[in-house]
Amino acid sequence: MVRIDAGGLHYKVLNEKIWEAVDSGEKEIVLDNVCGQRYIGAGIKSRDIKIEINGVPGNDLGAFMDGPTIIVNSNCQDGTGNTMNDGKIIINGDCGDILGFSMRGGQIYVKGNAGYRVGIHMKSYKDNFPVLVIGGFVRDFLGEYMAGGILIVLGLEKDRDGKVIGNFVKTGMHGGEIFIRGEIEERQIGEKTEDLLATEEDLLRIEPYVKEYCELFKYDYAEIMNEKFYKLKPLTHRPYGRLYAY
Amino acid sequence: MAKTRTPPEFILERDDYKCIRCLVCVRVCSYGANFYDEKENRVYTENSKCVGCHFCEAVCPTEAITVKRNKFDIKPSAHWTSEELFDVIKQAETGGILLTSMGNDKPQFNYFDRLVLNASQVTNPSIDPLREPMEIRTYLGKKDAYLEIFEENESQVILKTEVSQQLKLEIPVMFSAMSYGSISLNAIKSLARAAETMGTFFNTGEGGLHKDLKRFGKNMIVQCASGRFGVDIDYLNSGAAVEIKIGQGAKPGIGGHLPGEKVTEAISETRMIPVGTDAISPAPHHDIYSIEDLRQLIFAIKEATRYKKPVGVKIAAVHNVAAIASGIVRAGADFVTIDGIRGGTGATPKITRDHVGIPIEFAIAVVDQRLREEGIRHMASVVVAGGIRKSADVVKAIALGADAVYIGTTALVSLGCHLCQRCYLGKCNWGIATQDPKLVKRLNPEIGARRASNLLKAWTLEIKEILGGMGINAIESLRGNREVLRGVGLNERELQILGIKAAGEAW
Structure with missing residues (x-):
């Protein structure tokens, strides 16, 4: 294990230190006094590397990452998990905007809430299957253009208006599934909500991820599941299919 | 109204005297424009399917094929070209966005052809690239303002x-x-x-x-x-x-x-x-x-x-x-x-x-x-x-x-x-x-x-x-x-x- 004091370091210097540690074969890296440094873990490719972050990491945490596990012991900022391919990011707090943008694989667990544009254009391919679990509420544009994977919003915390998701959810969605625990309205998702309740079978699919969330952040699984879940899926897999004159 | 029959954009002319019935044009066309009538022993073309790619023309061994633009035109109008007319018809029939490929084909956007280059005459000598080195290597990237x-x-x-x-x-x-x-x-x-x-x-x-x-x-x-x-x-x-x-x-x-x-x-x-x-x-x-x-x-x-x-x-x-x-x-x-x-x-x-x-x-x-x-x-x-x-x-x-x-x-x-x-x-x-x-x-x-x-x-x-x-x-x-x-x-x-x-x- 290696400890790096990130206090006062520019991100370029800090990330170079992380690369040096990775190159020298370190498997466990602990970063102390992190304060807004961007791109931590960006582009690292290895499944057995673990990075623990004390302090608040900056934007694009784990961008293009392929394998490592990142544990953030506080909140984090925008762009977490941008275009990430594989790995795990665990956030013991809230998260900013554009969480999990275009992620193709791996898992992100957020204990608290997340901002706007969460899970835009997530997609899956073969063994790569992205999973995003958010404990609290999320803002507008959740799952826009979503093409694959699973997005789960547990709604353990609600926003000021008592909502767990914002507006314009799943616009242009053409693949994957979104699970939402708690109440949603027709105007938030653009279709009637009655037929969208998740079935037993559906819930079995998210069981491992919700269990992992409970294990990570010390919640009671049975209590969480004892509430209705909505499942949102694409209206069509070909949103642009009938637009053109051939 | 029934579907409008729009005239073909291209006409494929086949010189029957030159055609040896090898049928290569029939086999190559991915749009299925050419076909062979066995009874008549003649090759025909469904012109409406021809996109004007000239592939059959290029592979015809006897140069029997010429692909020509269809001269069909509507009554001359400075405002309405046949392209505009057929676009409207297509949209009336499909209700879709017109799709196309390649670059803009309209004449008004070209400015390169309205620029001319200079050359040396008397007062400054020109250089013969066959005799003297001529450097066209280029480096792309940020150039530093100064070097330390x-x-x-x-x-x-x-x-x-x-x-x-x-x-x-x-x-x-x-x-x-x-x-x-x-x-x-x-x-x-x-x-x-x-x-x-x-x-x-x-x-x-x-x-x-x-x-x-x-x-x-x-x-x-x-x-x-x-x-x-x-x-x-x-x-x-x-x-x-x-x-x-x-x-x-x-x-x-x-x-x-x-x-x-x-x-x-x-x-x-x-x-x-x-x-x-x-x-x-x-x-x-x-x-x-x-x-x-x-x-x-x-x-x-x-x-x-x-x-x-x-x-x-x-x-x-x-x-x-x-x-x-x-x-x-x-x-x-x-x-x-x-x-x-x-x-x-x-x-x-x-x-x-x-x-x-x-x-x-x-x-x-x-x-x-x-x-x-x-x-x-x-x-x-x-x-x-x-x-x-x-x-x-x-x-x-x-x-x-x-x-x-x-x-x-x-x-x-x-x-x-x-x-x-x-x-x-x-x-x-x-x-x-x-x-x-x-x-x-x-x-x-x-x-x-x-x-x-x-x-x-x-x-x-x-x-x-x-x-x-x-x-x-x-x-x-x-x-x-x-x-x-x-x-x-x-x-x-x-x-x-x-x-x-x-x-x-x-x-």
Whole structure:
């Protein structure tokens, strides 16, 4: 294990230190006094590397990452998990905007809430299957253009208006599934909500991820599941299919 | 009203005296336009199916076939051409957006042909490129404003400045971003080999990277577009540079999508999406809503690739292009690619292709001017695209202020393309814009590579010839040298924006 004091370091210097540690074969890296440094873990490719972050990491945490596990012991900022391919990011707090943008694989667990544009254009391919679990509420544009994977919003915390998701959810969605625990309205998702309740079978699919969330952040699984879940899926897999004159 | 019978665009004339009934034209046409009547022992053509690609004409062993444009025309009107008429009919019948391919085909957007170059006469000697060295090598990337040199002792100096990564081009012409999917693997291989032979670069487009192309890494620019298809850390590391695609000249402001039926097994592998699903590239990058956000992605890529790759940004030439380019340079891009209104594409709504954006000539002039005025021209190279057809266009583009150019359509024409504008149908008879294995086989990548290399070789000779005639022996001295240009038939405002004088005006 290696400890790096990130206090006062520019991100370029800090990330170079992380690369040096990775190159020298370190498997466990602990970063102390992190304060807004961007791109931590960006582009690292290895499944057995673990990075623990004390302090608040900056934007694009784990961008293009392929394998490592990142544990953030506080909140984090925008762009977490941008275009990430594989790995795990665990956030013991809230998260900013554009969480999990275009992620193709791996898992992100957020204990608290997340901002706007969460899970835009997530997609899956073969063994790569992205999973995003958010404990609290999320803002507008959740799952826009979503093409694959699973997005789960547990709604353990609600926003000021008592909502767990914002507006314009799943616009242009053409693949994957979104699970939402708690109440949603027709105007938030653009279709009637009655037929969208998740079935037993559906819930079995998210069981491992919700269990992992409970294990990570010390919640009671049975209590969480004892509430209705909505499942949102694409209206069509070909949103642009009938637009053109051939 | 029943379906309108629209007249065919092309008429295929077959000289029955020359036709030997070999039926090769029947077999090759992917649109099924030619057919054989056994009873009559004659070959016929269903003209309405002909797209005018001239492939059967090229392979007919007896030159029996001539493909001609149908002279059919409506009553002459300055306002209504037959194209306008048939477009309305098509939309009345389908209710859909008109789709097209390749670049803008309208005459009013060409300015290169209204620019003329200078030559030396009496007062300054011209140079014979066959006898004297002529430098056209170009480096793309950030140039440092000054170099810090540390003198160790009298015989040794050490460069203290960490020089930015550069792309070395033996000729300032690269092959534009064309994805595997929009064009065939054999077409990309042809361009990749040509780029390797000629010491320049090809661009993967947004299609990800086919495994056969990995070995061309040092001559490859990989693209990261809004769909992030095929983008992972290995992909970013596999090329010589990364280009973030914001926009494209043929379709500024809109995204793109590859319909599910074109996502075959092989395409699914490079794009990293399941077979048969739509590959949708949103109009914006949803992590980029500002110049600051763009800077964030540029540096995310730089960090992820450990500052080993220059990162460029490609935009379409739009009204505010100069300010946007300035923002891109300040955001840390090593090169800015600007694609003009005549830029090509595999598929785009006709309305966007024909009406959105500005001609590249103006964009080059205003971007170069703006970057110079702000004192940041050295911080990034400017690569331009969109309508470069010949070496004269290259010379004029560089004289207006570009560092290098991209060619897309022209490169495909060197491989056989006859500009029928039907790339979106995926049935290209020339084996270029198709994924049908039978059609793809028609394009031999070795021959294709030779043809594309020949084109660049010819241009090298011509560029040197033109430079020599102007008394210039290095392309460096041409860049942004607008004194060598004069405008013909341009109004004062256009001359002013282009930063050139009218023909007849002296220094």
